[in-house]
Amino acid sequence: MIQSINELCDLIKHSPADLGVDKNPSFAFKVPRHFAQQIEPGNPTDPLLLQILPSLQEQEQVLNFHTDPVGDLKANPVESLLHKYQGRVLLMASPKCDIHCRYCFRRHFPYQQVKKTHWQDAFQYIQNDDSIHEVILSGGDPYALAEAVLIDLLTQVEVISHVSTLRIHSRTPVVMPEKAVRPNWLKRLQASRLNIVLVVHCNHANELTAESHVLFQQYQQAGITLLNQSVLLSGVNDSVETLVNLSKKLFSQGVLPYYCHLLDKVAGASHFEVKNRQGWVLLEGMKQQLPGYLVPKFVAEIAGEPYKTPLALPSLKNKP
Template sequence: MIQSIEQLCDFVDLSPDDLAIDFDSIFPFKVPKHFAEQIEKGNPNDPLLKQILPGLAERDVYPGFSPDPVGDLAANPQPSLIHKYHGRALLIASPRCDIHCRYCFRRHFPYEQAKKQHWQAALENIAQDHSISEVILSGGDPMTLSENSLVELIDGIEAIPHVSTLRIHSRTPIVAPHKAHRPTLLKTLSKSRLQTVLVVHCNHANELTPESAELMQQFRQSNVFLLNQTVLLKDINDSANTLSALSKKLFSQGILPYYCHLLDKVSGSGHFDIQKHQAWAIFEQLRQTLPGYLVPRFVEEIAGEPYKTLLIDPNSQDIKPTA
């Protein structure tokens, strides 16, 4: 880990005085060394640096931005469990992440509820609801759990007969691939009756490295299906060229682009937002230049909706389809 903002600035050859940093942010700075090593030295506009540096711009207040923009708390029937969509339940498996992304939609989530002691009740809730066939491990980041705890949790899910799919949402394989290398976990997944999907979170091609490629190969060899989700971020990846390069590099590592999320309007992140017509223009360019399987679904999450909503042409009057 890089221990402080000052250490990061030193590491990337930049002066804190030139970066409009908020040293007092309530959402603390955190970045692993592997991610910092991919930042271009001396470049204050590096797209990876902008994702992690607490900026004074986070203090700006924007209309429509709130602490819980996607309605997690309204769909939180008991500690650690979020049940929003039919057939799927999400377990907040860990209160921690290996990196703090400044745009994070859960930056204000009450993570004190994400405790191992709540797992049993959450699993009992899932066991009683036969409509649930897929369990999603999220967080925080489930890869911050110890390997033993993670395997114990997966064993508990596997013991529920009507659950057939395990989905793991994690940014750790991208930002700290060495930490996500878990031999016992891989063995567990390769032998599991559950179909497993690992949805990594990567926003820019520069985040993908030989180390992430090697790790992805290990997951694939363990029968894990690999998808990626991206957040569309102003001045970081808001161009068709940048997202096209990302899709191609993901595919070279065996990962298919899944979602490109329009920014969840969480307080403190307004400076990352782009207009829907700009997002639509990027999507159109991607469709014209990439094969369909490399074009992610552009979606937004609207609190209370029973599914994520596909972006449509802002000039069209069509009813929003399911993502």
Template structure:
């Protein structure tokens, strides 16, 4: 037993070692990619607005010496982040009014748990880039209070592990939380929203797979992937392991200017996802978070792109175009006006 436990700890430490070796400055990342960082000094101050973190695995998916690389542009600080644009705010989804630390209860049948505040990669368009994670850091006793509230509300049948990125937590904590939730009879599903296996595929450890296979809950993992170049062979292999444990794999992306705002980019993304065993589920319009206005595209552009995608792909491979509006009882589908074609 001690030998097995030691191996599990070594496997878990592998992804943590990769995490610790991430790029945290624009200079180091750009140098690694073959740039002369001095050419981009005007952008670097934006790191003060939102810290930079990029795992080396993800950096290795980028094209060297290509400033417009779609993966690089998702994570590199830009001077445009200092712009104050009407309609963009620090809390676009009004999430700071949560009554219980660590829990957001925006929809009737499901709750979202802020399992961890940090992420393995800091995406510059993140709608929670200003979220007060320090106020939602929860200890074990406080988690029990959260679980008690869930147990008292029989309308809730699904729990979402979110963050930050919930897979920043150690497998021991995740297993404990899942085991506690599965004791609540009306909880049927566990959903995990994560980007970590995309940027560090070794995060899908044997211990993670073990507790996932043992839970009675239906398991759904929702990846956050925006471009086909993010779907690596290593991620596809991790997906195979997850599917063997009965995990449903979905993806939600977001439209980002100059990154995936074309029919070709979305078709390629859908194909790459499906080949990896991931079902394209949602494509979101950008949440209007302060510092990310340069990623925004007009609604009409997204609608036209999705209309073209539908004409090129089988319906089951085309994600729904969605927007999240604060206070609504659900996510809001965007009408593609297909009847007018």
């Protein structure tokens, strides 16, 4: 794990001054060595570098960019659990991540509130509402937890009879695949009565490696559905060619593109914003080059809405 910007700069042959780095960012710098090794040395605009480099632009105060852009803090009926959409709840399984993505919509989330001691209340909440059929493990990143803790979580979800699906959202399989190799966890997932979905978070084809491919094969062999969720990021993946390559490479590794999110307007990340109109142009370009199953749904998360809002809606299409 690299937690020093100087160490990263040594690895990728840059000086921090040339890169315009904020050396004391409020959201700490953290990147796994595997991810850092995919960055092209000497390229200051490398799409992976831009995702993890604390830029001085993060200090800009920009209108409409907030600390809680998707209304998480208004949707947690019990600590560590979010209930926004009918039939699904999200358990904040871990307050930690293996990478700190500069665009993260939870970069200001009060993670000190996320504790294992809240889980019993969360499970009681799920038990009491038989409309909940899917539990989503998120965070932070659930793969920041030890294997035994994850297995314990799975066991507790399984005993709630009206839950049929466990969905795991994690960026670890892509950014630190060696940590996501967990034989006992995989065996338990394979034996579970639940439908298991793993949604990985990958924004650029360069993040996908031989190691991620081997890992995804193991999950596929265990009968787990593999999907990807990306964020549309200025300078990182805001071209048709980059997005088409991402979909093709995901598919070659057995993962289907699921969502491409417009940036959540979180304070400190405004420099990543891609406007809706450009998103629309990118989506149309992808449709022309790919079969429908490789075109992710372009969506925005709007606080208080009952589901993710598709970009294709005229109300979004006509906005700047």
